[in-house]
Amino acid sequence: MIAITLAVKIPVFLTKHIQEDSFITWRVAKNLLNYGVIGFNGEDRISASTTHLYTVVSAFFQLIFGEDFIYPILVFSAVLFAIGSIWLGKILFPQDTLRRGFFVVLLNLVPPAITASCVGMEYGILFFLYCGLIYYGFFKLKNWAFFLFPILLLWTRVDTVIFLGVMFLADLYLKRKLNWTFIVGGVVGLVSVVGFNYFYFGELVNHTISAKKIAYKNLTPNNNLDYFLIQWAYYGGLIKKYSFVTLFIFLGFLALLCFAMVKIIKNKDRIAYKVKVILVAVVVFALLKISVFAFLKAYFDWYYWLPRVFLFVAVIYYLLNFVRIRKRILVPSIFLIFIGLYLFQLVQSYAIGYMENTQRVQIAKDIAANGTNMEQSILLEPAGKIPFYTNLYTYDEVGLVNKKILDEMTADEHYWWMNSLRKFQPNYILSIGVKPDSGKGYYQMKEGDKAYFDEHYSLVKEYPIAEIHQNAPEIVKLVYGVRPIGKDYFLYVKRNGKP
Known part of the structure; x- marks a missing residue:
């Protein structure tokens, strides 16, 4: 049996x-x-x-x-x-x-x-x-x-x-x-x-x-x-x-x-x-x-x-x-x-x-290609495949794996994400759904925050979910048509030298 x-x-x-x-x-x-x-x-x-x-x-x-x-x-x-x-x-x-x-x-x-x-x-x-x-x-x-x-x-x-x-x-x-x-x-x-x-x-x-x-x-x-x-x-x-x-x-x-x-x-x-x-x-x-x-x-x-x-x-x-x-x-x-x-x-x-394998696992491969370890860090959501395969020190946007993020959420409910970015200065940022400089969702910014972000981080690669859906096998496309799965991701890297 x-x-x-x-x-x-x-x-x-x-x-x-x-x-x-x-x-x-x-x-x-x-x-x-x-x-x-x-x-x-x-x-x-x-x-x-x-x-x-x-x-x-x-x-x-x-x-x-x-x-x-x-x-x-x-x-x-x-x-x-x-x-x-x-x-x-x-x-x-x-x-x-x-x-x-x-x-x-x-x-x-x-x-x-x-x-x-x-x-x-x-x-x-x-x-x-x-x-x-x-x-x-x-x-x-x-x-x-x-x-x-x-x-x-x-x-x-x-x-x-x-x-x-x-x-x-x-x-x-x-x-x-x-x-x-x-x-x-x-x-x-x-x-x-x-x-x-x-x-x-x-x-x-x-x-x-x-x-x-x-x-x-x-x-x-x-x-x-x-x-x-x-x-x-x-x-x-x-x-x-x-x-x-x-x-x-x-x-x-x-x-x-x-x-x-x-x-x-x-x-x-x-x-x-x-x-x-x-x-x-x-x-x-x-x-x-x-x-x-x-x-x-x-x-x-x-x-x-x-x-x-x-x-x-x-x-x-x-x-x-x-x-x-x-x-x-x-x-x-x-x-x-x-x-x-x-x-x-x-x-x-x-x-x-x-x-997941054409997007999140691929993101992990792209990051790991630079050579990564616990001395480098990433701010992202979710905190599963990418931290596992890259071995980066992780700040996640829900605070599941790092209490420091929860402390920032408790201190400032609206601007905790940008406050965390300024305080922890992660080597990588992976935003989900929208770009951080859009100011939407988690990524709310005060006056001057957008300039700070653009000065310190550059966009490396976009991972649009529509492209994955479009290139999927036909039977998978049928599922995506009924139940859209996944979101866009945007990978940023710290500007001051190689992470």
Whole structure:
């Protein structure tokens, strides 16, 4: 089963779609190996990555494989995701190995499973740990699982507390008594990770949470209910377009899900009581996390990958268990639908990978051609691929990887970018969307700032996204026509000599 799921993932790997923020974690891991510090810029301690456990795992892979670590760690993530799906299959189909096999393959074909396991983030590990707790804790009734998995989950991401809370209530409902091992595991995990953050970084939560709260506070165009509903559907569903059509499609999917769950809960012949509770729990978790994060304005698609996977778990279980059609019609029909979903994501991944490799990776190559190191610096956004491949000291425009930028944002909300430029004098500037001297967006300037900028920095190269779209393969152009991906970039270099 693992081999089959890996075969499905190989075409996705070939698209070169790797999530930008994966490179932030990988840079932190590289920093840990080179400087012995969990940070982003040499000896500066900062929790720039959202995940401690995956940082350590990434450091291990870089230590073993060197610069060629990326595909081994992507395969490792895909294998862990496959194992997690197999554990779920054993819970849902303990006796029926054929349906279990169909379940595993179908689950690994859906778009959120592809992105969670193939594009470099920590979600392959996270799904493995989620399913490990469910399988060994709830299904196998192993006490050690209730202690170990909460600790590992919280060290992977602190927001797994939502999953742990829902599963604790499910366990309480099943056993009608408190699971003290579960409680101790959760407390030890939470106290240890928060304590580590406080004593090592001097903060209670990951720095990225604080940075996004400050940098994105004015990002929402409005606070109307219709906007939040559309955002909820945008991140809860598969259609990446802010529109009422997206909302109606998501509501239709939820209606199907609700129908399936009612059928599952009412069945008294074939479905074990514990299986029903587990399915209800993972669906509640999925909808709760999607709703909470959408309401809190979490504008990052990867937060929602695994909740979407769990929604598909319930739908696939229903299709394999309840749809009364002859197998010779049912099985091919279901596979055709899910292969369609797979191809839908494959084309999207191809479009994203093409854009990133012809633009951001190319920018990194252009900068690295000059010879770069930590003694030189860059001011840019985002802080993933380009800092990873150039090894430049990095100031990012959100403040995720450098606290000095947040200090400037706090001191002057309007002119922090120009103040940072004057104070830190980076060797390179990479502006996004517009040129800095336009005075738009982040790049607001006071009187005299434009002259200062023109005197000290010169434009080296432009990277127009329209040119990339125009030169893309035809199938990718179709994606860009529906969902434009990417922005213009403008690379500047300091005038006073070679950087």
